[in-house]
Amino acid sequence: MEDQEIRNAGLKVTAPRVKILELLENSDERHVSAEDVYKMLLAANEDIGLATVYRVLTQFEEAGLVEKHHFEDGYSVFELNKGKHHDHIVCITCGRVEEFVDETIEQRQQKIADELGFQISEHDLVIYGKCMDDNCDRKG
């Protein structure tokens, strides 16, 4: 049940929070923007304001339920925190996002951070490129 997750986060169990969490858990698309969530809610006939979507997503992030990423698009995307760490590769043309994990890179990153005096607490690595998808022109 989503209720408990929300309660554990120290938040009241309200309709918007439950609906948004359900949505994130059932969405085909793992990486969604606040606007995406808002549109999905409208499509599901839920009367939830965009401001609330932003507020709830931010609270979920603070509670560790979701992760927020910026990428180079001008807006933020959120994804359900699945516990295991992973990095992202983002298509600069169509916005497609793939996840990956590479132990070698992890280790090198750690080494570089150590050398430069950085503590990778909020670990977040993004590669940007161009994907070879057939319909790689506009987001779809």
Add this chain to the structure above:
Amino acid sequence: MEDQEIRNAGLKVTAPRVKILELLENSDERHVSAEDVYKMLLAANEDIGLATVYRVLTQFEEAGLVEKHHFEDGYSVFELNKGKHHDHIVCITCGRVEEFVDETIEQRQQKIADELGFQISEHDLVIYGKCMDDNCDRKG
């Protein structure tokens, strides 16, 4: 002379363009925002509008004179293109940016991109962490 670089980029040699390029070349800070540039121009008693700063920086980027990065701050930063590729590690607290190059990571990235069907034409890798700088609290 900056004039030739600007001319080579297919742009008219105007005061704003020369001033901004000079500024980028002489600034202590390699990674500056449009706002930073604008403020530096004001400080130098140059009467150049913010819109022009954005336009010029964008043109410089298209011409390959500078590189633009977003990082997770809400605004973009620009740096003079020094030709040699490098990646960035950014402090999520104070915004400090360090550059690094790691051949192993380069190779692994290439491999990952290949496997996932991405072509790394616009190569851009960013690590986010927390730096251990003494005055790591607010940008400065």
Add this chain to the structure above:
DNA sequence: CCAATAGATGAGAAGCTTTTGCATTCACTC
């Protein structure tokens, strides 16, 4: 089960960075 209260919500306004429209000004060509 109801009242009290701290917190949550919706709608719109506001904030920030970046872009655009337009009249004026300027760099380059002849």
Add this chain to the structure above:
DNA sequence: GAGTGAATGCAAAAGCTTCTCATCTATTGG
């Protein structure tokens, strides 16, 4: 040096996100 197309400054607008505030609701205790 005049003509022309590009460049500039200003203000307005756009796009994403946050804030304000009056209203409403989940939770707690009686």
